[in-house]
Amino acid sequence: MAKVEIEILPELNRVVIDSAIEVERLRYLQxxxxxxxxxxxxxxxxxxxxxxxxxxxx
Numbered sequence: 001m002a003k004v005e006i007e008i009l010p011e012l013n014r015v016v017i018d019s020a021i022e023v024e025r026l027r028y029l030q031x032x033x034x035x036x037x038x039x040x041x042x043x044x045x046x047x048x049x050x051x052x053x054x055x056x057x058x
Contacts, residue, residue, distance in 0.1 A: 018049055028041070029041060029044060
């Protein structure tokens with residue numbers, strides 16, 4: 001892999017993880033952000049971005 005491709009991996013991982021968390025949250029709540037419905041089962045606070053940390057031993 002080229003160095004540029006490797007440098008974008010952390011950002012790509014963050015986007016994938018954040019998207020998966022958002023989908024799971026919407027499924028659980030049964031409502032979109034700021035949406036009030038009778039089906040809504042709970043409330044949610046703001047999401048904080050997640051970052052994957054790994055140590056490479058070369």
